[in-house]
Amino acid sequence: METEIQPGASGDTSAHTGQQEEQQAHYAQKGILAATVHAHLVGARAAGIDCEQLLRDADIDPASSAEADARIGREQLARLLRQLWDLLGDESGGYLARPWQPGTFAMMGHAVLGCPNLRRALLRSGRFVSMVSDDLHIKLVDDGEEARLIFHHGNAKQLPNQNFVESIAVIWLRFFSWLIDRTILLERVHLAFPPPDYDEEYNDMFPCRHYFHQKETCLVFSTRYLSMPLVRDAQQLSEFLSRAPECLLTQYKSDNSFTGRIRRMLQSDNSIENLSLDDVAERLYTSPQTLRRRLKDEGNSWQDIKDSVRRDMAMYQLKQQETAVAEIAERLGFSEPSAFNRAFKKWTGLAPGAYREKFRS
Numbered sequence: 001m002e003t004e005i006q007p008g009a010s011g012d013t014s015a016h017t018g019q020q021e022e023q024q025a026h027y028a029q030k031g032i033l034a035a036t037v038h039a040h041l042v043g044a045r046a047a048g049i050d051c052e053q054l055l056r057d058a059d060i061d062p063a064s065s066a067e068a069d070a071r072i073g074r075e076q077l078a079r080l081l082r083q084l085w086d087l088l089g090d091e092s093g094g095y096l097a098r099p100w101q102p103g104t105f106a107m108m109g110h111a112v113l114g115c116p117n118l119r120r121a122l123l124r125s126g127r128f129v130s131m132v133s134d135d136l137h138i139k140l141v142d143d144g145e146e147a148r149l150i151f152h153h154g155n156a157k158q159l160p161n162q163n164f165v166e167s168i169a170v171i172w173l174r175f176f177s178w179l180i181d182r183t184i185l186l187e188r189v190h191l192a193f194p195p196p197d198y199d200e201e202y203n204d205m206f207p208c209r210h211y212f213h214q215k216e217t218c219l220v221f222s223t224r225y226l227s228m229p230l231v232r233d234a235q236q237l238s239e240f241l242s243r244a245p246e247c248l249l250t251q252y253k254s255d256n257s258f259t260g261r262i263r264r265m266l267q268s269d270n271s272i273e274n275l276s277l278d279d280v281a282e283r284l285y286t287s288p289q290t291l292r293r294r295l296k297d298e299g300n301s302w303q304d305i306k307d308s309v310r311r312d313m314a315m316y317q318l319k320q321q322e323t324a325v326a327e328i329a330e331r332l333g334f335s336e337p338s339a340f341n342r343a344f345k346k347w348t349g350l351a352p353g354a355y356r357e358k359f360r361s
Contacts, residue, residue: 031071032249035198037080038065039163043094044084046159057083078246095164097135097156104132106241109175112230113237118180119226122149125172138172145311145348146187147226150218162193165217170205171248173219178240178247180228185260186221187312188267190214209267211320222308258284258294259305266309274333277302311347314340318356325352 037060041051052062058080060072085091090099108128115121119140126138135154140147151169155161169189177184186208195212202210206219232240240247262280280302281291295301310332317323323331329340344352 031073032077033198033201034065034067034070034072035196036163036201037072037077039160039196039198040077040081040093040167041084042159042161042163043090043092043157044088046157047088047094049084049087049094054080054083054087074246074249077249081245092136093164095153095155095157095159095161096133097154098133100132105171105244109237109241110234112179113232113234115230117226117230118176118228121176121179121230122172122226125176136168138168142223142226145223146220146315147223148218148220150216152216162191162196165193166191166205169217169219173206174248179230179232180225181231182225182228183260184221184225185263186219188220188316190216190218190220192217207264211316214320220312257298258291259298259300262295262302262305263309266306307343307347310343314344314352315348315355318352319359328352 041049041054044054045051055062055065058076060076060080064070065072081093084093085102088094088099089101090096091102091104092100108125111128112121112124115124119142122138122140126140129136129138135156137150137152137154139150139152141150149169149172151165151172153161153165153168173184173186186206188209188211189206191210191212192214193212261284265280265283266275277288277291281288284291286294292302295305313332314328317328317331318325325340326337329337332340334340334343341351344350344355348355350358
């Protein structure tokens with residue numbers, strides 16, 4: 001789970017890369033917040049496992065890990081999870097009504113490997129999960145511009161299951177990013193839960209905007225990823241699985257493209273209308289001319305990226321909130337509501353009011 005890496009003050013690309021690698025190494029040494037690790041053990045406690053002994057067997061001191069802000073190394077967590085799965089005979093950690101026998105995730109990986117693209121692979125993964133689970137369902141929904149990967153856990157055991165659902169979502173995001181060898185950049189994540197005690201980890205788990213107390217838990221991303229081909233073969237998959245779960249405890253390739261950095265910058269700012277290309281270039285320690293050229297090399301433009309983020313914010317607020325159309329237009333930096341109406345109709349084919357009515361009905 002990596003934090004967003006910003007480039008250094010130097011204009012030299014190699015210097016940026018070196019600093020990014022140094023920061024990534026520093027974060028990897030920091031480890032994972034112990035609160036998330038303890039949340040993994042809910043199913044084990046319900047099954048009667050001695051969790052303090054389990055922690056000690058993984059070289060984790062139960063007392064120190066209970067302290068506020070304590071962190072646990074990734075290797076320790078990986079060791080803990082493997083021991084837990086072996087004790088329970090269940091890769092779900094005791095959360096599912098029908099246990100996932102050891103090797104279930106590997107079989108899912110092999111089942112999707114022959115798919116031609118991400119769309120087919122995600123659909124097949126959902127079918128596979130429905131065959132091995134009674135109370136976990138994963139569904140892909142294509143809304144035209146956006147794809148939603150929905151995770152529903154029936155929670156037959158009535159356990160606190162927030163961490164389990166979040167973990168499944170993170171695993172699917174990272175594994176399928178690995179399969180297409182491309183970081184799937186999320187537009188946002190919806191969570192059918194309140195913010196947890198470990199909410200500081202969310203920027204690393206899901207590097208996008210987070211919405212809690214939602215009707216469903218889902219990852220939202222551009223449908224352009226769905227047509228991307230799977231590029232891994234059986235040998236690479238076997239090597240990947242031999243390194244699990246360590247390889248799934250870190251984000252697959254931190255996206256340090258200019259497009260990715262700008263999207264995160266615009267998504268995290270509450271006042272998108274106040275950011276100009278010159279402002280963004282200054283934050284990225286480059287000139288506006290160089291930034292335009294780099295974005296062109298990546299197949300994007302400043303306006304394309306800004307419109308994409310605006311569209312996402314507008315669609316969410318029209319569907320999920322009561323915000324007036326004029327106020328949405330102002331928040332997104334449009335000079336007047338009529339300009340927003342024209343832009344939104346170009347993006348979706350519907351005027352903002354009609355779009356809101358469509359989804360409410």
